[in-house]
Amino acid sequence: MTSKHYITTLLFFISTFISAQDFEFKANVSKNKLGVNQRLKIEFSMNKNGADNFKAPNFQNFKVIAGPSSSVSQSWVNGKTSYSQTYTFIIEPKAVGTFTIPAATIEYDGKTVTTNTVSVRVTKKVDIPKNPNDPYYIAQENIFLVASLSKSNPYVGESVYVEYRLYFSKDVGFGNTQFGEIPKYEGFWNQEIPITKQEAKKGKLKGEDFRYYTLKKAVLIPQKSGKLTINPIKMDMIVNVPTGRYDFFGNAQTRNISTSYTSGRKVVNVKALPLEGKPENFTGAVGNFDLVVNTNKEVLKANESTQINVKISGKGNLKLFEIPEISVPAELEVYTPERKQKVTTTLTGLKGSITDSYSIVPEYKGKYKIPAVTFSYFNLKDKQYHSITSDDLIIDVTEGKALPSTATDSTVSKQIVQNTGGDFRFIQTETIFETPEIADFYQSKLFYGLLIAPLLTIPFGIFIGRKRKKKLADVQGNKTRIADRLAKKYLSEAKKQLKNKEAFYIALEKALHNFLKAKLHIETTDISQDKISDLLVKYEVKEATIGSFIEVLNDCDFARYAPTTDFMMKEEYNKAAKVISRINSELR
Numbered sequence: 284m285t286s287k288h289y290i291t292t293l294l295f296f297i298s299t300f301i302s303a304q305d306f307e308f309k310a311n312v313s314k315n316k317l318g319v320n321q322r323l324k325i326e327f328s329m330n331k332n333g334a335d336n337f338k339a340p341n342f343q344n345f346k347v348i349a350g351p352s353s354s355v356s357q358s359w360v361n362g363k364t365s366y367s368q369t370y371t372f373i374i375e376p377k378a379v380g381t382f383t384i385p386a387a388t389i390e391y392d393g394k395t396v397t398t399n400t401v402s403v404r405v406t407k408k409v410d411i412p413k414n415p416n417d418p419y420y421i422a423q424e425n426i427f428l429v430a431s432l433s434k435s436n437p438y439v440g441e442s443v444y445v446e447y448r449l450y451f452s453k454d455v456g457f458g459n460t461q462f463g464e465i466p467k468y469e470g471f472w473n474q475e476i477p478i479t480k481q482e483a484k485k486g487k488l489k490g491e492d493f494r495y496y497t498l499k500k501a502v503l504i505p506q507k508s509g510k511l512t513i514n515p516i517k518m519d520m521i522v523n524v525p526t527g528r529y530d531f532f533g534n535a536q537t538r539n540i541s542t543s544y545t546s547g548r549k550v551v552n553v554k555a556l557p558l559e560g561k562p563e564n565f566t567g568a569v570g571n572f573d574l575v576v577n578t579n580k581e582v583l584k585a586n587e588s589t590q591i592n593v594k595i596s597g598k599g600n601l602k603l604f605e606i607p608e609i610s611v612p613a614e615l616e617v618y619t620p621e622r623k624q625k626v627t628t629t630l631t632g633l634k635g636s637i638t639d640s641y642s643i644v645p646e647y648k649g650k651y652k653i654p655a656v657t658f659s660y661f662n663l664k665d666k667q668y669h670s671i672t673s674d675d676l677i678i679d680v681t682e683g684k685a686l687p688s689t690a691t692d693s694t695v696s697k698q699i700v701q702n703t704g705g706d707f708r709f710i711q712t713e714t715i716f717e718t719p720e721i722a723d724f725y726q727s728k729l730f731y732g733l734l735i736a737p738l739l740t741i742p743f744g745i746f747i748g749r750k751r752k753k754k755l756a757d758v759q760g761n762k763t764r765i766a767d768r769l770a771k772k773y774l775s776e777a778k779k780q781l782k783n784k785e786a787f788y789i790a791l792e793k794a795l796h797n798f799l800k801a802k803l804h805i806e807t808t809d810i811s812q813d814k815i816s817d818l819l820v821k822y823e824v825k826e827a828t829i830g831s832f833i834e835v836l837n838d839c840d841f842a843r844y845a846p847t848t849d850f851m852m853k854e855e856y857n858k859a860a861k862v863i864s865r866i867n868s869e870l871r
């Protein structure tokens with residue numbers, strides 16, 4: 284290699300080194316002091332091309348309103364080249380204080396380069412000068428975010444309607460809107476009303492003509508009295524404002540700026556419901572309601588089912604109060620009610636109905652009275668409490684076994700106390716005491732026996748432990764034993780009635796149904812055998828086992844009307860025990 288080549292190579296490395304040394308990456312802010320209601324522009328700029336993988340700092344004490352936006356500037360003047368690339372952010376402080384913005388990083392020439400950190404002091408809100416030519420002033424004077432309430436002093440439980448509107452004049456436009464903060468409605472039950480179609484409407488604000496969009500609508504129901512605050516809603520958006528200049532063709536020139544709006548806080552003074560005239564059974568219903576209690580079948584047989592419906596309908600704070608419960612005689616079996624709701628949300632509140640449906644199954648024939656139900660509510664129109672009472676219901680069970688008598692003979696015969704002459708005995712006047720001889724326990728036969736006894740029990744303990752371990756290892760045997768105990772538990776009543784044909788088969792059928800209710804968590808009163816089969820198949824029970832279960836159910840129906848013997852009932856009992864045990868073992 285010639286000396287010329289050496290010199291060229293050396294100059295190349297020197298220029299590269301100098302170029303790397305001249306690379307600058309700096310952070311600059313538009314102001315180091317601002318109010319909490321103002322915004323700040325921060326720029327990260329570099330003077331060399333070829334940098335990559337820019338990473339912005341963590342603006343934890345600021346909210347990023349816009350950015351990053353990148354711009355590149357390059358010029359050639361008198362043989363000298365200048366280059367600048369800048370990443371720009373618009374940020375807004377979250378609180379008052381002095382904060383440090385960390386450094387940004389970028390990769391250049393295989394190395395990671397960082398900027399300087401920037402310290403910013405944030406003060407309380409400041410008055411922003413009203414400059415007619417300031418685009419931010421123009422945006423604030425032509426766009427408003429407004430929250431309106433249908434009522435500011437409702438009762439507890441009374442519906443309040445809130446609507447958020449964005450008003451804007453014809454001189455500005457906007458785009459890229461997003462919610463910054465959404466209120467949580469603390470102290471209120473709330474339900475949003477969906478907006479199906481977004482369209483601009485004409486309206487007036489502060490006596491001037493505007494257009495507006497409805498952003499959100501919700502129904503609020505206060506849950507406690509006192510002053511409740513609805514926090515403001517906040518929106519960030521890009522606003523297109525006029526600059527006051529025109530292009531060559533006379534068209535107005537505009538500028539896009541990033542700004543935000545808040546709706547302002549709303550205070551609701553909630554009144555407590557009056558204490559005067561308040562019924563004891565009042566559970567918080569506010570509005571106008573009706574009560575209906577009915578049954579789908581008033582005459583039925585034993586072990587048939589009927590439904591009793593308690594329905595509250597009307598307009599008010601539906602879903603937010605308790606429906607009165609029915610009182611059922613102990614001779615009737617009642618299941619947990621099923622809640623059915625048909626409620627819609629409108630601008631004036633909730634309306635519709637809520638129904639509790641009780642399934643009732645009688646076991647004995649007779650007439651049973653379901654006492655009347657009373658429901659109380661507070662009417663907002665006359666500011667008074669009202670109570671509605673339903674009629675009594677009579678359930679007539681025409682067929683079935685008779686109700687067992689609980690009467691007992693409480694007659695007490697009076698006896699005359701006789702004097703036997705032996706009520707008082709002769710009092711002993713002399714006694715003879717003897718000193719008892721007590722043997723020493725230590726080193727006695729009992730002492731050594733108790734000492735040796737624990738050692739003798741060790742082999743028995745080892746034997747019992749091994750048997751127990753072997754028993755626990757028998758997984759299938761344990762499952763079988765558990766299943767057998769479960770079957771005996773459900774069939775205990777049927778076993779007691781083995782000498783009574785009708786009572787035995789009723790108890791046997793009831794045991795099978797109760798077993799299904801407990802294991803599959805279903806109500807089997809009105810379910811068909813086909814549905815029972817489908818459910819058992821779903822739980823991976825074998826077809827042969829399902830067939831045996833259905834066969835026992837059918838036998839319970841047929842045996843009531845056919846001659847049978849004690850032996851046949853015993854066989855039916857054993858068959859039911861086996862099928863319950865098998866289902867319990869096969870359930871997945």
